[in-house]
Amino acid sequence: MKRIATVAVVAVTIAAATAFALAPVPRLTGRVVDEAGILDASQEAQISGSLEAFEKSTTTQIAVLTVPSLEGEAIEQYAMRVAEAWKIGQADKDNGVLLVVAPSDRQVRIEVGYGLEGALTDAESARIIRGDIIPNFKSGDYFAGIAAGVARIQYATQNEYKAEPGGTTFTRAQRVQSTLSSIVMFIIFIVMISTRTGRSMLFFMMLSGMGGRGGRRSGGGFSGGGGSFGGGGASGSW
Amino acid sequence: MKRLVILSLLMVVAIGASGCGYNRLQGLDEQINASWSEVQNQYQRRYDLIPNLVNTVKGYATHEEETLMAVTNARSRVGSINVTSEMLSDPKQFEEYQKAQVELGGALSRLLVVAEQYPDLKANQNFLDLQSQLEGTENRIAVARGRYIDAVRTYNTAVRQFPSNLTAKMFGLKTKENFSVDNEAVKEVPKVEF
Secondary structure, eight states, X not given: OHHHHHHHHHHHHHHHHHHTOOOOOOOOOSSEEETTOOSXXXXXXXXXXXXXXXXXXXXXXXXEEEOSOOTTOOHHHHHHHHHHHHOOSBTTTOOEEEEEEETTTTEEEEEEXXXXXXXXXXXXHHHHXXXXXXXXXXXXXXXXXXXXXXXHXXXXXXXXXOOOTTSOOOOHHHHHHHXXXXXXXXXXXXXXXXXXXXXXXXHHHHHHHHHHOXXXXXXXXXXXXXXXXXXXXXXXXX | OHHHHHHHHHHHHHHHHHHHHHHHHHHHHHHHHHHHHHHHHXXXXXXXXXXXXXXXXXXHOTXXXXXXXXXXHHHHHHHHSOOOGGGGGOHHHHHHHHHHXXXXXXXXXXXXXXXXXXXXXXXXXXXXXXXXXXXXXXXXXXXXXXXXXXXXXXXXXXXXXXXXXXXHHHXXXXXOOOOOSTTSOOOOOOOXXX
């Protein structure tokens, strides 16, 4: 009797859990995350290469995600969950764009980061979806639709931001600040070494520091720059 | 002597802990203000879009005065409410404000449904742009409200949980109003059969 009750409780719990299950946010494994499997490897590489070059020259991060099912969730909400998790776009510029394609649900969305809303307006996103993406999707050519969409997105946003040549440059104030803090850290270190409590504290800190280093980078060396999104963009269906 | 030292250390810790509680509450309160400003921002954006939209539809949908009037009136009602930060602590004012915004949203949905019946309007580039801007704004409103709800929830939890509720009582900090889904008219977009 007790066994039946336990099984019943477990079954109901699983049923309840799956009934409200939202589509998961996939891991950011690269610039093109093809969970729905609608692109082949060379198509994926082509798009990814174009996006990588675009980021190099403009710092703008564009990512493409295809999902097998939205599990009944509105694509606006799903895209926002992904955008908030992936955080593409640079943190100081919020220049990220996320293209989400749900082929089984026949829905597509362009999610635009705060920093690009002026260049890639809602109206423009809607036009790209209507004019470039959906006509191709309707004839079954997902690659052409995504490639055309990405090209138009790049065209719309190419002049908003430019990458600094020669990597990040620090201002003089930042250099002074980092030198000062290094000196202070060094002094603290010397003081800690010379006392007994200091040495044991140092040892403890080192131990706890060891476990902390986790893998931050995902495959292909692409990770979100910390950009945020406000809900701008457009959706479409076919 | 040693006992005195321990006692004073404990007091410092106690004060420090409640001091931290106060700072945290202030930080959360600021977060609420910031997210409320963003909600206001997006509601304003919608408010500004409407006259253009109404004029464009009016040109094509010649017998839809009732629907257009409903939108214009709902917009005026929203415009007549004076938004202040005290509203966040006053349940009645807040509910009134929320109700007005929801009604405006409903009137707009009905207007867009009506517009679907006019093929010339649907093909008009200006209308398409306005429609996408409106949809974008509605989405931004949803996102801003969601963030406001989270901010208020975090703050209200801190105000009610021990030990920060003591700090809250001490400084007269109360829970803030939140958007409720129950009050909302479910945006049922009726299917238009041809």
